[in-house]
Amino acid sequence: MNGIDYSIAAGDFVEAARIYREMGCVIVKDLVSPALVQRVQSRMIDALRAYAGWDGDILPGGLVSVGPDNYFDLARSIERIVSAGMADEEFERVLHGPVVNRLIRNLIGDEVFVHPQKVPRILPPGDCPWLRPAGIHQDFPELQGSERQITVWFPLHDVDGTTGVLPVYPGMHRQGVLPLTLAENPSGWAISEELLPRAYLASMRAGDAIVFNTFTPHGGSVNTSGNLRMSIECRFQPLGDQISESAFELPGYSFGWDEIYRDWSTLGYYWEGRRPEVVPYDRRWEEWRERESIRMGRLALPEAHQALRLTMQWSRDAGTRAEAREILASGYGEGQPG
Ligand SMILES: O=C(O)CCC(=O)C(=O)O
Numbered sequence: 262m263n264g265i266d267y268s269i270a271a272g273d274f275v276e277a278a279r280i281y282r283e284m285g286c287v288i289v290k291d292l293v294s295p296a297l298v299q300r301v302q303s304r305m306i307d308a309l310r311a312y313a314g315w316d317g318d319i320l321p322g323g324l325v326s327v328g329p330d331n332y333f334d335l336a337r338s339i340e341r342i343v344s345a346g347m348a349d350e351e352f353e354r355v356l357h358g359p360v361v362n363r364l365i366r367n368l369i370g371d372e373v374f375v376h377p378q379k380v381p382r383i384l385p386p387g388d389c390p391w392l393r394p395a396g397i398h399q400d401f402p403e404l405q406g407s408e409r410q411i412t413v414w415f416p417l418h419d420v421d422g423t424t425g426v427l428p429v430y431p432g433m434h435r436q437g438v439l440p441l442t443l444a445e446n447p448s449g450w451a452i453s454e455e456l457l458p459r460a461y462l463a464s465m466r467a468g469d470a471i472v473f474n475t476f477t478p479h480g481g482s483v484n485t486s487g488n489l490r491m492s493i494e495c496r497f498q499p500l501g502d503q504i505s506e507s508a509f510e511l512p513g514y515s516f517g518w519d520e521i522y523r524d525w526s527t528l529g530y531y532w533e534g535r536r537p538e539v540v541p542y543d544r545r546w547e548e549w550r551e552r553e554s555i556r557m558g559r560l561a562l563p564e565a566h567q568a569l570r571l572t573m574q575w576s577r578d579a580g581t582r583a584e585a586r587e588i589l590a591s592g593y594g595e596g597q598p599g
Contacts, residue, residue, distance in 0.1 A: 267431060268463060271360065274367040277472070281368050285434025286473035288463045289364065293355050293415070295468040299323060301349050302417035302467075302491055305381060308345035312338035323418030323467055324488040327385055335383065335489075336391030344516045346381025346493055350525040353379075356495055357528070361413070368472065369409045371499035376508050377518070377532050384425050384482060384490040395480035396444045396451025397430070400496075402546045403448075407502035407537070410475035417491040421464040425484030427471055427492070428460035434476040441550075442564075443557055449568030450550060452478050504537040544577070551576050551585075558588040566593075 268288035269276045280287040309315035313334040317326040356375050365373045420426040444451035484490045522529030554568035573585035
């Protein structure tokens with residue numbers, strides 16, 4: 262901890278709103294029952310066993326042991342693990358239930374909409390080349406839609422500074438969209454730490470949550486334990502604000518909503534009847550990132566490597582994809598700039 266405590270007990274929603282307004286983030290203790298998040302974790306562990314050949318131990322605090330021998334299989338099976346974590350109807354029910362609803366309503370001062378996407382994650386310890394930690398970022402440029410959007414991040418076991426809690430940067434949500442620099446992380450970009458105050462790292466128990474605004478910088482976790490860090494994040498916003506069409510997609514996955522909702526009894530496709538006004542995804546931000554990755558790649562900047570790879574794989578424009586491919590094929594990024 263940094264000496265300041267941004268945590269509150271569940272139920273103290275007035276204080277939660279005060280801290281959230283001032284800091285852009287608040288840690289809510291005991292927001293949900295530990296058994297609930299442990300069930301989501303168990304579903305993911307079952308998928309780890311079935312698809313990644315995992316046969317490690319569950320340690321005190323709910324930590325999941327893992328060795329580097331498992332890393333590749335973990336990365337290969339990630340879709341199965343993610344879809345298993347997303348498909349828990351009871352967890353969804355609690356996100357719509359009275360306690361979470363009252364909390365979010367107090368923070369946004371409006372009627373609440375629960376975003377369909379939930380993001381279960383596993384973060385292996387050390388430097389796993391296939392599953393790297395997110396860089397420090399704000400959600401807004403990626404997710405767009407409401408400026409009052411909120412993320413609620415739940416660890417699925419006890420976490421602290423070594424096991425990879427999610428760092429957040431209090432007070433920075435008022436700065437608007439912060440500039441990005443190229444970085445070797447899954448998105449290829451990050452907010453430079455020089456622009457930020459010291460990260461806030463809370464020690465948390467299963468059932469606690471970090472709640473933060475869509476402009477609050479976060480990410481860049483470091484897992485120096487010998488275990489997997491497992492978490493799930495969920496998003497909320499006012500029903501009356503606009504939402505990006507991308508919030509209803511499952512981008513990059515081979516599974517769809519039918520698979521997630523297959524065994525659900527009542528909540529499947531809950532968002533079809535009641536949802537905010539849907540607006541198109543504004544591509545200018547990603548187009549800027551693609552152009553920059555190409556410009557920096559042509560200058561043979563090594564830190565542009567990951568951003569270029571993403572441009573090559575995901576750009577909507579065939580010419581841009583081909584340009585990124587050509588730069589990467591020239592040997593640049595393998596330590597021999599072309
Ligand atoms: O769990 C992490 O490491 C990253 C989470 C994140 O980026 C998010 O909640 O938006």
